[in-house]
Amino acid sequence: MNNRQLFLSHLAQTTDFPLLIEIEKAEGVYMFGPNGEKYMDLISGIGVSNIGHRHPKVLEAIHKQLDKYLHLMVYGEYVQQPQSLLAEAIVKTLPDSLDNVYLVNSGSEAIEGAIKLAKRFNNRREIISCNDAYHGSSHGALSVGGNELFKRAYRPLLPGVRNIQYGDREQLNHISTETSAIILETIQGEAGIRVADKLYFKALREKCNQTGTLLILDEVQAGFGRTGKFWAFEHFGIVPDILVCAKGMGGGMPIGAFIASKKIMEVFKENPLLGHITTFGGHPVSAAASLATIQVILKENLIETVEEKANLFRTLLKHPKIKEIRNKGLMMAVAFESFEILKPIIDRCIEDGVITDWFLYCDNAMRIAPPLTITNEEIHIACESILKAIEEV
16 A cells, blocks of 8 residues: 555544645645655644744754663653753743742643642632633643534533633633633734733733732744744743743653742642653653754844744735635635635645645634745745635635
């Protein structure tokens, strides 16, 4: 059997219509098929390849670590230099109160850890999350997600979860002294790039302070330079109590983290001890790749170019069929009238070698989230292809 047949026969499928694009190699903003096909990746593997595919510095870090050791022991028992150096580098990008890092394998696992941490710290049980939020697909992460279509088949989920509307200051009054934590994406991703204003975040922080509620910000998609700041919350003048990240932090390797103050994180040490456990969290190869990713983002000044590149997309993507462009940096949604209009455009883009897609909860908007390393010339090529697809379909 060929690779496609093996894929369909033996790998678990999540839809009846996978893209079935076969990739043999990837580098920078491009992926390559076995027969010479060339695809520009405008979605970074859904927010993962922030510094492009197979960045030389990431590959170098991986190779060096491969010569030392792979997995040694469950998280938190042995002193492993890649984990320690990564934690130090992450903390240096953050305000002083966020000084303790728990390394895990993915965004969903980081959300699970953050929820447990909040409940354990203030001994409360209610969690508030937002409508149309996406926090992952594991049971707890799904529980605090905000779209019933994806939750209905798996109920009962975690009890004590209530949803409010992201960006609505009035609904912040649902936060009370019974609330353990409110969890939200700093920038709503799968809702189609929704950005609340600064006043909302100020009111949110104040309400959490008043009620002793922990503020968990999910920056699985928005972190690591994606929005034009290293962390998206920097745009809004607040600091969360717990910060969650993954996706773009690994340079293409699987890794995630939840971050808090040492005071908060210490509750995992007793009653019970080993309050959160992960076998592979902070895998040394992934940690080495993540450290290299941070260094590339900072040393190559990638964050400083984000706004300019986002504005270039906005300038070039002008067409009567495009109804709106929403973005924070290179986290963009290009809105059309309907899914029926958008889907053929996406299909034609892929045929022409430009990979994009839509959002889970916003199927009339095209996702654009390229590697931060994309050049102005490549942006011109991508936009020409998108406009050509709009005209053709």
